[in-house]
Amino acid sequence: MTTTTAGPRAGATPPTARRRPPRPQRVVLHVFLAAVAVGWLFPILWAVLTSLRSYEYTATNGYVSLGGWTLDNYVTAWRTAEFGRHLLNSAYITVPAVLLTLLLASCVAFVIARFSWRTNIVLLGLFTAANLLPQQALLIPLFRLFTQVPLPAFMSDSELLYDSYWGLILVNVAFQCGFCVFVLSNYMKALPRDLYEAAMVDGASVWRQYWQVTMPLCRPALAALATLEVTWIYNEFFWATVLMRTGDKFPVTSSLNNLRGEFFTDNNLVSAGSVLVAIPTLVIFFLLQKQFVRGLTLGASKG
């Protein structure tokens, strides 16, 4: 597993290239890429810009103007839309779901990578394909199932899997497991086999081989997957929209749709709300960019 994501490719540029003055071709390339990059950032920058201006000012002067700077939109958006509560809901769903996904997926991946059973390929196919099915196509039976399965009142005030965090955690785990099984099993297959030989000589049980030999070596892959899965489950919109009912319990991404009514006529509030929702993913992106990119590319190229 040696997927390099950034950094110079050895020997691609001869050292003499630096001393030459920039060729016109290069200048054109830079101008083009810079224009595209700025164009790509623009919608996000525009949202940030709009969120920092007062509605009165932009209503009078139009949006193609400068001025009316304020942070009031954030205060109002935070208060009216109860972002604190919804962000917390997202955490209740995302944190357990990511941990459970990684635990279950690594177990399956370990068995697939450690043993050479013929059924492994079927197992891998079942998990990987599950991750790619269109969720909406499974909605009907799942919706019925969730409205039939009772939960004790202390687990959910809905007393059903429907409209509970438990239900959302389970459905997210079921869908995300496939991707992680695929990535982790490839990663584990690349580990040297002598490790297990040594472990077996020491009389280590299968569980110890998994937990104390394989898992510590998979830290890079687990970190990349955790980053990716946090982003994906935090961003998950569909299941929370259809399997939740109580407005207060929606995670933040799905609660966006309810804001629509409240912020109807005020784009500055909409933009402040959007920025607030984006902040956790943007923080992850800038802090853990490497992990994020590696997670995505691990899934695509076997490295």
Next chain:
Amino acid sequence: MSDLPLIQADRAVPSPAATTTAPRGRGRRLRLLSRTDRVVVTLMVLVPLLLVVGLVWLPAVATVALSGTDWDGIGPLGDIEWVGGRNYTDVVQNYPPFGPAVQNNLLWLAALFAVATPFGMFLAVLLDKELRATRFYQTALYLPVVLSLALIGFVWQLLYSRDQGLVNAVLGTDVDWYGDPDVNIWAVLLAAGWRHVGYIMLLYLAGLKGVDPSLREASAVDGASESRTFFSVIFPVLRPINIIVLVVTVIESLRAFDLVWVVNKGRNGLELLSALVTQNVVGEASRIGFGSALATIMLVVSLVFITVYLVTVMREGRR
């Protein structure tokens, strides 16, 4: 690959779940895995498998089964009547949004496939060169990939809104970009493409980094131009990535949902199969059999491409 003796012995033995193993195979495995180990291995596979089968595969099968019935979702399961292919004829003949939805899904696919994907690939090729500030360019391009499509719908509303949007302010037009059924699909596609380009760029960039540099050098020695080198040397080598990108694009177009749902719940010019299924289940009219027929159509199309994907990646995995 150097196999341990254990692995070779195990190869003759099917998974622990299949209990009807020949006694000889069983005996061999018994010696190699202790009883506890066997229980542990079984649990390690069984628990995740139950979850995935129970929440993904059984619902998929149930969807197909329900598509042949007239269940309204309220009566007891015993009242379900088999209606054969009637739901499918209803979908095709008596359901006005179906035509536009298929059209929009295909349009979605075409736009991502013919515009966003090649553009992402083009950018990856440019960024693969040794460039100053390449990190800045890359970061800007894949920043939208971390945002949810639901959020992207809101971010672009700031540009598209009729009275407060930037597009109308700059162009001096008075178009409701999200609301007008003649233009809204294009407006939404632009936003979806904005995100897709970054994703594709990332995948190809990773693929290009993995290409053996000597291929390029050999091609340069032969005097091939840069574009020639790409199309006749590099592109064919990237075949696995190409197939993965193709499948990702198809699946993304089929699963497209969040963006149109936050705009107008997939009506009035923004019909998509996924939105129609959802409308038929959670909406006022809960037409289970009918919705399942729509869902089955989605399932079948996606399974074709998922199979292509699995065959590709598994073949890669064996190399």
